[in-house]
Amino acid sequence: MIGLNVRIPYFASGVLDAALRSVLHEKLIGISDYGRDRPSTIWLSESATADEQAQALAVIQAHDPVSISLDKTAIAANGIDAVTVTLSVLRPDAAPVALVITQPGGAQLTQAIDLVNGIGTLALTATIPGTYAIALQNPANRSIETLRVTAS
Amino acid sequence: MPTFTPVLAWNAGRIVTATDLNTYVSGNDAYLLNRPNQKILRNNASNYTTTSTTFVDVDTTNLAITLVMSGGTAEIKVAGIVSYPASGGYFDVTVDGTRYSGATNGITGQDASSGGVCIAFSILVTGLSAGSHTFKLQWRAATAATMTLQSTSAMQVAFSAQEVS
Numbered sequence: 001m002i003g004l005n006v007r008i009p010y011f012a013s014g015v016l017d018a019a020l021r022s023v024l025h026e027k028l029i030g031i032s033d034y035g036r037d038r039p040s041t042i043w044l045s046e047s048a049t050a051d052e053q054a055q056a057l058a059v060i061q062a063h064d065p066v067s068i069s070l071d072k073t074a075i076a077a078n079g080i081d082a083v084t085v086t087l088s089v090l091r092p093d094a095a096p097v098a099l100v101i102t103q104p105g106g107a108q109l110t111q112a113i114d115l116v117n118g119i120g121t122l123a124l125t126a127t128i129p130g131t132y133a134i135a136l137q138n139p140a141n142r143s144i145e146t147l148r149v150t151a152s
Numbered sequence: 153m154p155t156f157t158p159v160l161a162w163n164a165g166r167i168v169t170a171t172d173l174n175t176y177v178s179g180n181d182a183y184l185l186n187r188p189n190q191k192i193l194r195n196n197a198s199n200y201t202t203t204s205t206t207f208v209d210v211d212t213t214n215l216a217i218t219l220v221m222s223g224g225t226a227e228i229k230v231a232g233i234v235s236y237p238a239s240g241g242y243f244d245v246t247v248d249g250t251r252y253s254g255a256t257n258g259i260t261g262q263d264a265s266s267g268g269v270c271i272a273f274s275i276l277v278t279g280l281s282a283g284s285h286t287f288k289l290q291w292r293a294a295t296a297a298t299m300t301l302q303s304t305s306a307m308q309v310a311f312s313a314q315e316v317s
Binding site: 001003013014017018021028029030031032033034035036037041043 | 196197198199200201202203204205206208209210211292293296297298
């Protein structure tokens with residue numbers, strides 16, 4: 001097993017693991033973290049080549065995590081009751097963010113979110129009962145979350 | 153640190169000297185009353201996390217104990233608060249680099265997710281030769297998701313080792 005010790009200043013464990021796994025597949029064993037004051041360890045298979053290690057470092061450098069949260073998971077489908085979606089980024093140079101909202105029936109809406117000091121919000125209402133899925137657009141190396149709100 | 157001197161086979165006619173008594177009685181008593189041991193209460197100021205699905209050291213520097221032993225048996229104890237990801241996770245201890253249990257899922261853990269539950273276990277390591285031995289806490293997640301071990305001023309990891317015989 002190879003352990004790469006790397007400082008990862010902006011770090012979301014599950015997101016980065018998924019991003020590394022999509023590139024390295026079974027060559028990635030996992031990521032261990034010991035807090036902000038110490039480098040993290042990227043555990044790679046003994047057979048990981050120098051090119052693959054370089055690929056891992058490139059994924060880490062591009063890691064741009066976004067956290068998404070909801071203030072509630074159920075609303076009335078009356079066009080008035082709203083759920084507030086909050087996004088926060090860690091990197092000061094984070095890429096723009098947009099949400100993809102999947103409505104009951106499958107139709108999708110995309111909404112760009114403005115960030116102020118790394119935080120942005122969006123209030124969503126619904127008139128169609130059902131479950132709405134909310135996720136980040138272009139989530140690779142940024143988010144693995146899909147949150148759901150039920151309108152009834 | 154007192155040292156243990158293997159006791160002589162006493163033969164009839166041997167003159168017992170002060171050196172003999174100090175070495176084999178006083179010295180060995182002192183050793184037995186203060187066997188090699190180390191206790192760690194680890195405040196890492198930040199929780200440990202891993203997504204590794206292979207056993208890895210929790211903290212190769214700070215959750216590691218080396219004992220210089222005269223006896224052949226040590227007891228290792230571990231306690232902490234862990235959050236398990238989906239499908240769970242597991243703990244083991246290495247003895248001089250080799251996992252104690254050797255089992256796929258180590259010594260203990262659980263097979264399902266949960267937040268903030270107690271992990272506590274002790275093991276008896278036997279058959280050790282006299283000399284230096286290193287014990288390290290290891291863990292792995294059952295699947296590639298984040299497993300967390302709390303290690304802050306509010307909740308520390310307890311890791312200890314003691315020669316018992």
